[in-house]
Amino acid sequence: MDKILTHEAVINDLSSGMTIGIGGWGARRKPMSLIRAICQSDLKDLTLISYGGPDVGLLCAHKKVKKLIFGFVSLDMIPLEAHFRQSRQNSEIEVMELDEGMVQWGLRAAAMDLPFLPTRVGLGTDVLTHNPELKFVTSPYSDEENLVAMPALNLDVALLHVNKSDEKGNTQIIGPDPFFDELFARAARKTFISSEEVVSTQELGGKEGAIFNRFERSLVTGVVHSAFGAHPTSCAPNYGFDMKHLKEYSDAAKSFEEYSSKYMNKTHEEYIDSVGGSEAIKNIPLPQF
Amino acid sequence: MSDSISLAEICISAASKAWKDDGEILATGIGLIPRIAAGLAKLTQNPDLMMTDGETYLISEPAPMGKRDVSYDQVEGYMSYSRVFDNLWGGKRHAMVTPTQIDCFGQTNISAIGEYNSPKVQLLGVRGFPGNFINHKNSIFIPNHSVKTFVNGEVDMVSGMGYKNKQLSNGKFEIKVVVTNLGVFDFNGTDNSMQLLSLHPGATVDDVKLNTGFELSISSETVTPMPSEEELILIREVLDPQGIRNSIFGE
Numbered sequence: 001m002d003k004i005l006t007h008e009a010v011i012n013d014l015s016s017g018m019t020i021g022i023g024g025w026g027a028r029r030k031p032m033s034l035i036r037a038i039c040q041s042d043l044k045d046l047t048l049i050s051y052g053g054p055d056v057g058l059l060c061a062h063k064k065v066k067k068l069i070f071g072f073v074s075l076d077m078i079p080l081e082a083h084f085r086q087s088r089q090n091s092e093i094e095v096m097e098l099d100e101g102m103v104q105w106g107l108r109a110a111a112m113d114l115p116f117l118p119t120r121v122g123l124g125t126d127v128l129t130h131n132p133e134l135k136f137v138t139s140p141y142s143d144e145e146n147l148v149a150m151p152a153l154n155l156d157v158a159l160l161h162v163n164k165s166d167e168k169g170n171t172q173i174i175g176p177d178p179f180f181d182e183l184f185a186r187a188a189r190k191t192f193i194s195s196e197e198v199v200s201t202q203e204l205g206g207k208e209g210a211i212f213n214r215f216e217r218s219l220v221t222g223v224v225h226s227a228f229g230a231h232p233t234s235c236a237p238n239y240g241f242d243m244k245h246l247k248e249y250s251d252a253a254k255s256f257e258e259y260s261s262k263y264m265n266k267t268h269e270e271y272i273d274s275v276g277g278s279e280a281i282k283n284i285p286l287p288q289f
Numbered sequence: 290m291s292d293s294i295s296l297a298e299i300c301i302s303a304a305s306k307a308w309k310d311d312g313e314i315l316a317t318g319i320g321l322i323p324r325i326a327a328g329l330a331k332l333t334q335n336p337d338l339m340m341t342d343g344e345t346y347l348i349s350e351p352a353p354m355g356k357r358d359v360s361y362d363q364v365e366g367y368m369s370y371s372r373v374f375d376n377l378w379g380g381k382r383h384a385m386v387t388p389t390q391i392d393c394f395g396q397t398n399i400s401a402i403g404e405y406n407s408p409k410v411q412l413l414g415v416r417g418f419p420g421n422f423i424n425h426k427n428s429i430f431i432p433n434h435s436v437k438t439f440v441n442g443e444v445d446m447v448s449g450m451g452y453k454n455k456q457l458s459n460g461k462f463e464i465k466v467v468v469t470n471l472g473v474f475d476f477n478g479t480d481n482s483m484q485l486l487s488l489h490p491g492a493t494v495d496d497v498k499l500n501t502g503f504e505l506s507i508s509s510e511t512v513t514p515m516p517s518e519e520e521l522i523l524i525r526e527v528l529d530p531q532g533i534r535n536s537i538f539g540e
Contacts, residue, residue: 052414071415073413073414079413080413085411088401088407089411091406097414097415099417099419099420100417101374102420120424120457120458121419121420121423122419123419123450123457123458124419124423124450124451125415125419125449125450126447127415129447130446176344176345176346176369177345178369179371288343288359289343
């Protein structure tokens with residue numbers, strides 16, 4: 001079984017109007033080469049679900065987003081995401097703003113093929129005011145507590161970036177925090193992976209390596225080899241986030257032209273060269289929080 | 290050294306008392322002063338507190354501010370985001386946070402300012418506030434006590450619930466303490482109104498009233514206790530040896 005694809009092949013499998021879940025967290029381990037490929041495509045009217053970072057911002061800047069389902073959008077060391085803010089402040093996107101745990105719960109409900117999962121989270125807040133589609137459920141037990149019925153967040157596609165994969169889609173996330181990538185994969189009809197390294201199954205490291213296999217290969221539709229594909233976000237332990245680039249990207253919210261001409265509409269290899277080359281990215285130290 | 294105690298140090302000392310009676314839970318201080326305060330709490334008030342390295346691992350000693358050699362971190366456990374969520378849904382956590390707005394009910398906002406559908410200022414998003422405030426105790430640090438922060442009426446987008454909805458939290462909602470640049474407060478006034486517990490040196494009741502957009506009770510006008518010699522040594526030599534805390538008030 002060979003699931004190896006190109007960026008273009010993944011894009012060809014997507015269509016406008018889809019609901020796309022994006023793995024990672026803030027400015028950490030985002031499938032940025034796939035995101036840039038979407039930005040450069042004709043795709044539009046996407047619904048995104050993300051623990052958001054520059055993935056959300058870049059897609060907003062390219063007017064690809066119809067609706068965003070989110071708890072936050074942040075570049076970590078730069079707390080607020082300028083491109084996302086601009087889209088919100090100009091009323092360019094619809095939003096379903098949720099607690100980050102409600103996002104997890106919605107993905108988990110989808111992963112378990114359930115219509116909803118109950119929670120107290122959201123009660124007493126304007127999350128409910130601004131999402132009137134959220135309904136309630138009364139506990140059938142003696143407590144009769146009234147709870148939020150967090151609906152399943154079913155995804156057409158999940159896009160995830162990992163450290164290592166074989167051609168069958170046996171992936172490994174070696175960074176210390178796998179975030180919620182597993183739930184995105186389980187909530188999606190198809191999951192496309194971008195991977196720092198593509199190795200043989202024998203090179204996955206046997207039992208010790210398998211600890212880093214966060215979800216099974218049957219969930220993986222395709223794998224794109226994308227060394228440094230998370231740039232400018234971090235991909236621990238391989239490289240940290242590129243603060244200089246993130247700053248330049250953030251500042252580009254005022255005028256996107258220059259950033260776009262320097263870094264967009266390129267192949268992945270050309271992009272890596274444009275941001276200083278693979279050696280430079282390899283040397284970006286891991287962030288300290 | 291005590292004749293040059295800074296406002297940041299007074300706030301850190303006051304804020305550290307928030308975790309005193311919490312037992313063995315996860316202490317999370319988000320932002321400069323809350324993080325140093327949580328560390329000080331662990332080194333003085335409550336050594337049983339659990340604390341992360343700011344990323345994924347539980348460590349035995351609080352991580353000092355600024356660049357450090359992480360190979361010296363004594364890792365004792367694991368706290369991925371998924372596990373943080375599991376932990377907080379179970380209520381075993383006390384966070385100290387800095388919302389952009391807070392109102393007379395203790396409701397907090399980090400989402401957006403202005404009309405929700407086209408906000409004047411888009412902020413972070415509600416992030417974990419709905420879940421944090423309904424599931425576990427929280428405290429608040431506000432570096433710029435003003436009517437813009439302590440708003441008249443309700444906050445623009447209720448991200449963290451407040452006392453008006455306390456009954457929804459299965460008994461877990463509590464704002465333990467609010468520390469600002471002017472003083473120390475809690476919400477144990479009549480009908481859970483915000484009340485002044487102590488004033489920092491130089492601050493007056495009028496300053497507090499003028500800079501709060503709602504009625505608050507004055508339970509005490511005493512001066513906030515100064516940090517002890519032990520606390521000052523820990524803040525200055527262990528938790529924040531590079532003096533990053535001084536940036537918060539431009540000291």
